Amino acid sequence: MKFKTGAGWKKSVEVRKNRLKRRSSKIFREAAVVSLLWLVVLVMGVLLIFSYNLVLTSPWLKLEKTTVKGCANTTEQDLLLVSGIKPATNILALNVDGIARKIKTNPWVEEVYVVRELPNRLIIEIQERKPMALVKREDSLYFMDSQGVIFKKFEGEEANLPVLTGCAEDGKEDPVLVRKSIELINLLSASNSFPQIKNVSEIHGEENIGFSIFLDSGLCLKVGFGDYEGKLKRLKPVLADLARRNVNPGFLTIDLNDPDKVTVQKNDLTGGSRGKGVRT
Numbered sequence: 001m002k003f004k005t006g007a008g009w010k011k012s013v014e015v016r017k018n019r020l021k022r023r024s025s026k027i028f029r030e031a032a033v034v035s036l037l038w039l040v041v042l043v044m045g046v047l048l049i050f051s052y053n054l055v056l057t058s059p060w061l062k063l064e065k066t067t068v069k070g071c072a073n074t075t076e077q078d079l080l081l082v083s084g085i086k087p088a089t090n091i092l093a094l095n096v097d098g099i100a101r102k103i104k105t106n107p108w109v110e111e112v113y114v115v116r117e118l119p120n121r122l123i124i125e126i127q128e129r130k131p132m133a134l135v136k137r138e139d140s141l142y143f144m145d146s147q148g149v150i151f152k153k154f155e156g157e158e159a160n161l162p163v164l165t166g167c168a169e170d171g172k173e174d175p176v177l178v179r180k181s182i183e184l185i186n187l188l189s190a191s192n193s194f195p196q197i198k199n200v201s202e203i204h205g206e207e208n209i210g211f212s213i214f215l216d217s218g219l220c221l222k223v224g225f226g227d228y229e230g231k232l233k234r235l236k237p238v239l240a241d242l243a244r245r246n247v248n249p250g251f252l253t254i255d256l257n258d259p260d261k262v263t264v265q266k267n268d269l270t271g272g273s274r275g276k277g278v279r280t
Contacts, residue, residue, distance in 0.1 A: 018173040022094045034280045039227065057254040060119050070126040073157070074108040079124065082106060089118050099124070107152035110145075131186055133203070134161050135178075137168040146186075148178045180225060184211055187228050195221065210257070220267055231256040238262050 066085060068076040085097050096114040103112045103124065111127040131143040134154055141163065142146035150173065162185065167177040182202060186199040195215055202214040210224030223231045236257050242249050242264075257264040 008134075011145060018097070019112060021244045034098045043055075044062040053256065056276075059100065059232075060256055061091050062093050062120060063094070064088075064120040066122045066124065068126070073131075074106055074128065079106060079109075079126065080169060081101050091118065091122065094122065106142075110143045127229070131159065131161060132182065133165060134159060135173065136163055137173070138171055144178075146182065148173075148175070148182055160198070162197065163202045164205070165168070165202060174205075174207065177207065181205055183214075184223070184228050188213075191232075193232070194239070216265065219249045220253040222253065222255040222257055224257040232260055238264065264269075 006012055048139040049118045063085070066080060068079055070236045071079070082104050082105060083098060085094070094116070096116065100112045100114045103109055103114075103126065108128045109126050110129045113123075113125045115123045115125075117123055129143075129145045129149070129151055132146045133144050134141040135150055137150075142149045143152045143154060143159075143161075144164065164178075164181050167173050167181060185197065188195065188200060191197075197212065199215050199217070201216050204212045204214065210222070213223060221232070222233065223238070235254065238254055239249060242252075251267045253263075253265050253267050255265075261278065
């Protein structure tokens with residue numbers, strides 16, 4: 001076993017001391033760098049908070065005008081009321097998604113887009129539902145759109161729409177009848193021949209019989225299900241024949257279901273609105 005001499009021992013101690021100093025210096029530098037980074041982060045955070053508060057309180061960004069586009073069946077005032085937008089609010093503080101959700105609670109609104117226009121203007125653009133018919137449910141009428149969505153109770157609004165009856169039982173619509181009624185209404189809406197949708201007061205559907213179209217004149221056309229265009233083409237010669245005989249087609253029922261035979265008979269006026277037609 002060897003023992004270091006006094007000089008060797010002193011040299012070893014000196015080496016260890018220098019090594020410890022170097023390590024201490026490195027640790028100090030690293031700690032200083034970390035502290036400096038934390039200081040920079042703190043200063044930046046304070047500056048960001050200060051800048052954010054400055055922006056939020058800036059009179060340059062206060063909401064001065066809100067423009068609403070796309071209103072036809074609803075009003076700008078109604079939408080602004082439900083939106084909860086407060087005047088002179090900072091435009092950057094507005095929750096545009098929250099505003100859109102509130103506006104969409106209006107039954108007429110199908111889609112809504114809310115956009116900030118800096119520095120002080122808000123644009124609200126809506127897409128309204130397009131009513132296709134009025135659906136009779138129990139003793140009330142409801143608006144229905146082209147997707148078959150019944151979205152609002154009819155409350156005396158101006159509506160030149162056909163009334164869809166027979167498609168609701170116990171307050172619930174038959175989805176098959178509704179879908180088929182949409183097909184028929186789309187055909188009548190696109191047609192330039194008689195009958196046109198503007199002349200239709202009511203469309204009555206029954207699961208086993210199909211559809212009957214009631215016109216403003218009182219004429220009833222039985223078209224059943226399917227091939228509506230082909231069936232309605234049989235109507236023109238029948239009307240021409242009635243004209244030659246000086247027969248008023250009002251309050252007649254014309255059954256167009258049989259491709260080999262068209263039946264014409266008088267309406268049963270005891271059937272209430274189905275015999276007379278409904279118009280709002």
